[in-house]
Amino acid sequence: MSSDTxxxxxxxxxxxxxxxxxxxxFWLCRNHAEAEDLVQETLSKALRAFDSFQTGTNxxxxxxxxxxxxxxxxxxxxxxxxxxxxxxxxxxLGTTDAGPTPEDHLxxxxxxxxxxxxxxxxxxxxxxxxxLCDVEELKYKDIALVLDVPIGTVMSRISRARRTLHQxxxxxxxxxx
Amino acid sequence: xxxTTQATGHLDPDLLNAFxxxxxxxxxxxGIQQHLADCHPCALRVLSATQLKTATARAARRFAAPPxxxxxxxxxxxxxxxxxxxRSYSFRSVxxxxxxxxxxxxxxxGGWWQAHQANTLSAELLDQHLATLSSGASPxxxxxxxxxVKPWFQGKLPFSFNLPDVLPADTTLKGGNLAYLNGQPAxxxxxxxxxxxxxxxxxxRSGSPIATPLPxxxxxxxxxxxxxxDLRIVAxxxxxxxxxxLLVSAIEQTQSPR
Ligand SMILES: [Zn+2]
Numbered sequence: 001m002s003s004d005t006x007x008x009x010x011x012x013x014x015x016x017x018x019x020x021x022x023x024x025x026f027w028l029c030r031n032h033a034e035a036e037d038l039v040q041e042t043l044s045k046a047l048r049a050f051d052s053f054q055t056g057t058n059x060x061x062x063x064x065x066x067x068x069x070x071x072x073x074x075x076x077x078x079x080x081x082x083x084x085x086x087x088x089x090x091x092x093l094g095t096t097d098a099g100p101t102p103e104d105h106l107x108x109x110x111x112x113x114x115x116x117x118x119x120x121x122x123x124x125x126x127x128x129x130x131x132l133c134d135v136e137e138l139k140y141k142d143i144a145l146v147l148d149v150p151i152g153t154v155m156s157r158i159s160r161a162r163r164t165l166h167q168x169x170x171x172x173x174x175x176x177x
Numbered sequence: 178x179x180x181t182t183q184a185t186g187h188l189d190p191d192l193l194n195a196f197x198x199x200x201x202x203x204x205x206x207x208g209i210q211q212h213l214a215d216c217h218p219c220a221l222r223v224l225s226a227t228q229l230k231t232a233t234a235r236a237a238r239r240f241a242a243p244p245x246x247x248x249x250x251x252x253x254x255x256x257x258x259x260x261x262x263x264r265s266y267s268f269r270s271v272x273x274x275x276x277x278x279x280x281x282x283x284x285x286x287g288g289w290w291q292a293h294q295a296n297t298l299s300a301e302l303l304d305q306h307l308a309t310l311s312s313g314a315s316p317x318x319x320x321x322x323x324x325x326v327k328p329w330f331q332g333k334l335p336f337s338f339n340l341p342d343v344l345p346a347d348t349t350l351k352g353g354n355l356a357y358l359n360g361q362p363a364x365x366x367x368x369x370x371x372x373x374x375x376x377x378x379x380x381x382r383s384g385s386p387i388a389t390p391l392p393x394x395x396x397x398x399x400x401x402x403x404x405x406x407d408l409r410i411v412a413x414x415x416x417x418x419x420x421x422x423l424l425v426s427a428i429e430q431t432q433s434p435r
Contacts, residue, residue, distance in 0.1 A: 014254055015254055019247065115236045134230050134233045135233070166229065
């Protein structure tokens with residue numbers, strides 16, 4: 001195909017994703033200038049690799065995977081990945097969940113500020129999987145593609161992430177018992 | 178039912194998540210819905226999990242992309258602007274050029290000058306304004322020091338101005354450039370307020386026939402103007418209007434009293 005066709009359809013596919021890519025990049029970098037640089041580099045890489053994108057598969061997952069890999073090889077990403085992104089801390093990412101007790105339901109979600117804070121506190125790999133699921137609304141199989149992990153790992157991380165959010169949103173009552 | 182519930186007879190956490198995330202087949206979903214109809218604790222858990230999912234999305238969307246960042250990124254996608262030359266610009270220059278493009282877009286969408294100064298700010302001058310920002314790359318004078326920025330303009334403009342000794346909180350001078358606004362040479366001062374980029378144009382008031390205040394907000398950008406005895410000050414940014422006002426006031430007040 002001609003390169004014009006390639007870039008036109010790449011633009012068509014990528015343009016609607018810019019707000020999502022930026023927002024997700026911001027969560028990875030926690031810095032506006034870096035987030036923009038990251039998206040810029042992601043777009044440039046994605047355009048160059050666009051030939052390898054298979055029509056019919058999920059473009060969003062494909063480009064989010066490039067975003068993530070670009071982040072992990074960036075200076076900020078390399079620093080972060082040593083500690084949090086690549087190593088699967090068994091205690092943090094494992095599947096040792098007990099089922100929630102009935103008290104776990106009694107969290108206060110009418111306080112958005114508390115939810116904001118809880119999301120900020122969440123361990124980055126757990127937050128990442130939740131953002132892909134709850135914000136970007138990717139299917140588990142696409143999240144598995146972005147994160148390059150098996151779908152079972154996606155499910156256990158989502159489970160763990162939500163459980164941790166629940167715990168962070170619990171009133172302090174639990175500790176005094 | 179054994180497939181959809183754990184040993185306790187209630188929903189397994191993974192299954193509950195898969196249910197609220199829409200990952201289950203219609204048959205599986207039906208099975209869960211039947212259980213929820215009879216099991217109050219599980220129905221409560223599903224409700225709570227759904228609310229948490231919504232609240233998480235809301236919490237995550239706090240950090241939306243600034244409009245000018247999106248404009249820059251969108252410009253990168255357009256084939257004619259993603260040429261190799263564009264890549265050779267420094268990041269900051271691309272940023273400022275994109276800001277200019279975003280401004281032009283915002284302003285033309287808003288059409289504010291059509292209302293107030295229809296014929297004075299011609300497309301040609303607009304192009305000049307854009308060229309100033311994009312071709313010259315980074316601000317001609319790149320400095321956070323007003324003692325460097327102010328003298329740079331001397332001899333380049335037919336007027337002079339003062340810069341405040343003290344800027345409002347979290348406001349930083351980034352540099353300056355020459356620009357054209359409303360057919361006049363202008364000093365373009367670049368600031369950031371809370372990391373939002375701000376362009377402040379200073380032009381000579383005597384040469385400008387229009388004194389009507391500009392509208393406050395267009396397409397997500399705030400436009401604030403003020404006039405002193407000699408100068409017209411126009412500031413544009415996507416920062417919140419109150420902070421932009423503080424900067425405009427600070428610049429206004431530091432000009433020599435009439
Ligand atoms: Zn139940």
